[in-house]
Amino acid sequence: MTVTDDDFLFHPTLISQAVRDSLVPGVQIRPLRRSDYSRGVLEVYSQLSTTGNITQQKFEGNCHGLIYVYKLGICAYGGTVLERFDFLKSTKTYFTTVIEDTRSELVVACATLLVEYKFLHECGKIGHIEDVVVHDSQRGKRLGQKLIEQLQYIGRAIGCYKVILNCTVENVAFYEKCGLGKKDVQMAKYFEPRMIQVESDHNQKNYEKYQQRQGTLDLGLSPNATKSFHTMLYEAEQSLHSTLKQAPNMTTEPEEIKEST
Ligand SMILES: CC(C)(COP(=O)(O)OP(=O)(O)OC[C@H]1O[C@@H](n2cnc3c(N)ncnc32)[C@H](O)[C@@H]1OP(=O)(O)O)[C@@H](O)C(=O)NCCC(=O)NCCS
Structure with a gap:
């Protein structure tokens, strides 16, 4: 099977020759491929944290590049829903790099550089290193270190002024062995799972109401993004509705607002 550029999350020329040459024998480093679902990439990720139940369709997607501009000015890719790989590729800001065992053809290590585009520093860019994991059967062979070197290489190549991680x-x-140093502190707030469920149920109800009113409006977003989008519209309308109700001089409500109640 021929591997096309389309199979890769980013262009393979961004892989450093020096990093390639310094790997232990029997492995190769490359961008994440759409077909890595069947090469055990989730098994590797599961050694870092929970992955949940991800189908091949959810991992890969099938991108068609039509762009709709919705009435509020929000752009969305149309056609089929963009699932994770296609979505990440379409953003051009994710550089997930993997190391593959050339004999078994399984992914044995992976790490991501996520590029943040800023206004600060004259519209500078920061690279965030995320989700670094080496399969436990392959640790201690400098695969982790090579991945970090590679992500730093991409960061420099595309003009980031620093790379950071937690x-x-x-x-x-x-x-520290990979050349990074401690700086500042990390702050975090984890959302309580039960509250997430309550909010999710609430959003679902809002979304269903919105759908009843709007019919099926296909924005071509992923199901979660569509849900959030409709919820946001619904809540904005609800808020406008209650403001109008409180306004003493407002005797009639616009047609659209009436329908949403
Ligand atoms: C952390 C991890 C990515 C390291 O990968 P690795 O391929 O085993 O590490 P390397 O072989 O590249 O190690 C490079 C150097 O770092 C050292 N090192 C590796 N892990 C280390 C650790 N946890 N603490 C201290 N030193 C460590 C190695 O001994 C080696 O040192 P040396 O140059 O003196 O020999 C790997 O252990 C892993 O996947 N852990 C579980 C997931 C995880 O914690 N990921 C990080 C999320 S922030």
């Missing part, structure tokens, strides 16, 4: 105390020494 990690546990146990991994500080690893990243």
